[in-house]
Amino acid sequence: MNLKENAAMDKTGIIGESDVLEDVFKVLNKVAPTDTTVLVTGESGTGKELLVRALHKNSPRNSKPFVPINCGAIPKELLESELFGHEKGAFTHAIRSRPGRFELADGGTVFLDEIGEMDLSLQVKILRFLQEKEFERVGGSRSLKVDVRVIAATNRDLEKEVELGNFREDLFYRLNVIPMILPPLRTRGKDVLLLADFFLNRFCEKSGCPKLKISSQAREMLMNYSWPGNVRELENFMERMTILCDGSQITPEDLPDKILLASGVEPQETRVEVRSFDWPVLSDMNERKMNLKEFLDKIEENLLIEALRTAEGVKNQAAEILGIKRTTLIEKLKKKQLN
Numbered sequence: 001m002n003l004k005e006n007a008a009m010d011k012t013g014i015i016g017e018s019d020v021l022e023d024v025f026k027v028l029n030k031v032a033p034t035d036t037t038v039l040v041t042g043e044s045g046t047g048k049e050l051l052v053r054a055l056h057k058n059s060p061r062n063s064k065p066f067v068p069i070n071c072g073a074i075p076k077e078l079l080e081s082e083l084f085g086h087e088k089g090a091f092t093h094a095i096r097s098r099p100g101r102f103e104l105a106d107g108g109t110v111f112l113d114e115i116g117e118m119d120l121s122l123q124v125k126i127l128r129f130l131q132e133k134e135f136e137r138v139g140g141s142r143s144l145k146v147d148v149r150v151i152a153a154t155n156r157d158l159e160k161e162v163e164l165g166n167f168r169e170d171l172f173y174r175l176n177v178i179p180m181i182l183p184p185l186r187t188r189g190k191d192v193l194l195l196a197d198f199f200l201n202r203f204c205e206k207s208g209c210p211k212l213k214i215s216s217q218a219r220e221m222l223m224n225y226s227w228p229g230n231v232r233e234l235e236n237f238m239e240r241m242t243i244l245c246d247g248s249q250i251t252p253e254d255l256p257d258k259i260l261l262a263s264g265v266e267p268q269e270t271r272v273e274v275r276s277f278d279w280p281v282l283s284d285m286n287e288r289k290m291n292l293k294e295f296l297d298k299i300e301e302n303l304l305i306e307a308l309r310t311a312e313g314v315k316n317q318a319a320e321i322l323g324i325k326r327t328t329l330i331e332k333l334k335k336k337q338l339n
Contacts, residue, residue, distance in 0.1 A: 012054040014047060015198055016191035020183040024051070031178050032058035037130065039175045040153040042182030045232030048153040049113065051182055055151055056109040064108030067101045072117035080122055081138045090139025102135060106146040115175070116156035116167060126150075127171045150175075185227040185234065192223055195231060199238035200250075207242055213249040221255055225262040240313045243338060244305055256312050301336050304329070308338075 009029055014021070031038060032055050040048045049068065056066045074082055081090075085100030102110055112118075118126070129135045130150060134143045152175050161167035185192060196214060204211045214222070227233055245254050252260065257267040285295040303322065311317035319329040332338075 010054060010057045012050055012057055014050050014054060015195055016188055017194065018183075018188040018191045020187055021191060024180065024182065027178070027180055028054055028058065031055065031180070033060065035149050036178050037149070037175055038151045038178045038180055039158075040151065040180045040182065041158075042153075042155065043184050043230055044155045045230030046182040046184060047231050048155075048182055049111070051180065052109075052111050052113075052151050052153060056111075056149075059109070059149070061108050061149060065105045066109050066111065067105035068111040068113055069101050070113045072114035076119040076122065079118070080125065083122075084125070084135045084137055086138035087140045090137070094139065097137070100137065102129070102146050102148055103144065105148045107148070109149045109151060112150065112152040114154055115152040116154040116158055116161055120166075120168065123168045123171050127168065127174060130171075130174050185230045190223070192227065192234065193219055195234055196222055196238055199235050200241065203239045203242040209242060210248065212242060212245055215249050215251045217252050218250050218255060221252060221259050221263045221265070225259045244309050244313070246305065254309070256309070297336075300332070301338070304332060304336070304338060 009025065009032075011025070028051070038052075038055060040051055042048050052068075053066065056062060069079075069082060071079060081098075081100065083100050083102060085098050085103055086094050088094060088097045112126070125135065133147070134145045136143055158167050158172050158176070162169045162172050185195075193214075196219075200212055200214070229236075241250050241254065247254075252265070260267050280295070280299070285292065288295065288298075290298065304318075307318040307321045308315075310321060315329055315333075316326055319326040322329065
């Protein structure tokens with residue numbers, strides 16, 4: 001794919017310049033204009049839905065509906081009705097006929113997310129639709145036809161699921177006409193820093209706080225961490241930094257122990273070791289030109305931030321560290337606009 005084609009393609013928020021991601025874009029550019037069925041795989045948090053949306057937006061169907069459905073989030077007894085619709089009286093509470101997602105997507109794209117979670121009995125009906133382009137509503141006897149492109153995604157190894165008998169082999173091969181594998185973040189090199197800067201700027205802008213930078217040492221440590229939760233984990237971490245970071249830049253002292261350890265740095269090497277404790281005195285307050293209330297409020301704020309950082313943003317754990325109730329912690333964070 002040449003640079004002109006790459007620039008013209010709508011990547012729908014997929015950010016990165018790594019070679020492994022460029023390989024994905026090359027396939028996207030070839031496959032998007034077709035009606036071929038695509039199976040997108042990749043670890044959780046890699047951004048599979050973004051890729052599927054890019055397939056739709058760069059296709060001739062982009063002016064028609066894009067209809068996603070999470071097959072793992074809907075009870076299996078309701079999923080068939082969600083996909084294919086139902087007729088009045090088909091089951092309890094079916095007081096009127098209702099179209100399903102396939103009918104609503106006519107002319108567009110249906111995205112079957114987490115298809116590895118789908119029950120075997122429903123897999124048969126999906127296979128029939130892919131082969132015949134027709135289906136029946138639940139409780140109906142009339143075959144309906146719609147013109148939709150089907151794209152599926154999963155973080156499971158479907159070939160292994162086939163071997164275990166959890167997924168139909170014929171459906172797997174029917175879906176896997178064009179396999180697209182999203183690489184994990186740990187293989188994408190400097191994309192980690194591109195994404196970190198993007199998320200950091202977005203969250204700072206959203207919260208109205210001054211823009212943060214990432215120190216060179218912290219940037220190196222972010223690169224060394226494996227990011228098992230992939231892009232989603234990095235996004236959540238950058239949001240946490242905009243809340244908890246005290247200075248104008250993120251330094252190793254702001255990073256959790258797991259990121260420090262990934263760089264071979266023992267946590268105590270970057271944190272001030274407290275060998276003794278001195279209670280604050282009047283001179284401490286006067287040096288900061290604060291009154292008693294301001295001084296105590298600042299001490300409390302610092303303790304709240306440190307507890308959240310130690311608990312990696314988990315409020316229940318932070319509350320336990322501080323010896324207070326979770327509701328009390330949340331109330332204090334709201335009062336100090338730290339939530």
